[in-house]
Amino acid sequence: MLPNLITIGRVLLIPCFALAWVRGFDVLALVLFAVAGVSDLLDGLLARLLNQQSYLGQILDPAADKLMGLVAFLLAAWLHAIPVWLAALVIGRDLVLVSGGALFAFVLPGRFDPKQWRPTRLGKYATFCQVLTIACAIAISVWPQPLTRQYLGVLVIMSAVMTTVATVQYVFFSVRAISTRKRSLP
Numbered sequence: 001m002l003p004n005l006i007t008i009g010r011v012l013l014i015p016c017f018a019l020a021w022v023r024g025f026d027v028l029a030l031v032l033f034a035v036a037g038v039s040d041l042l043d044g045l046l047a048r049l050l051n052q053q054s055y056l057g058q059i060l061d062p063a064a065d066k067l068m069g070l071v072a073f074l075l076a077a078w079l080h081a082i083p084v085w086l087a088a089l090v091i092g093r094d095l096v097l098v099s100g101g102a103l104f105a106f107v108l109p110g111r112f113d114p115k116q117w118r119p120t121r122l123g124k125y126a127t128f129c130q131v132l133t134i135a136c137a138i139a140i141s142v143w144p145q146p147l148t149r150q151y152l153g154v155l156v157i158m159s160a161v162m163t164t165v166a167t168v169q170y171v172f173f174s175v176r177a178i179s180t181r182k183r184s185l186p
Helices: 002-022 026-049 055-078 084-107 121-142 146-184
Strands: none
Touching (some): 002 026, 002 055, 055 084, 084 121, 121 146
16 A cells, blocks of 8 residues: 555655764755655545555554654754753653553553544644754754744744643543543443
8 A cells, every 4th residue: 555655665764864864964864854744744645535544554654753753852852953851751742642552552452442542633733843843953954044043942842832731631631531431331
């Protein structure tokens, strides 16, 4: 299926992106990061348009997103492109989401409909802010303009706020779902 092949291609781009950024090929790193972002949009769109949504795609696509986010934020912090605390916050949020997903899938199987665990609007906004933050952090190396640092500072704060709010929302929804299920069980 074409959407899954695009997702696999995105996963294969991750080490290329990482190597380019670490080695100082910032233009290439920015291009690869942008290609990964566009491919993320493209695979989802094609899956819907071609009616090629699959179980593998439902697992592979978010895994590719989380892996790219993990690598991008670890590198950005290591290269001092963003504050370490922001990388810890974003990676911590992903750990909360993955742990929650594992809880629902393996510890509480059959009790929850996986379709109800879709990304929320706030979660999507947080991810969008995170992607812009990394793109701006890379772009500073390409176009080191004084205003770019100011933009990055604003994006860091926006990412932190949106990530925190989205994490609290996910935890709230999860706790509510668990407590509702406990009351309804015989």
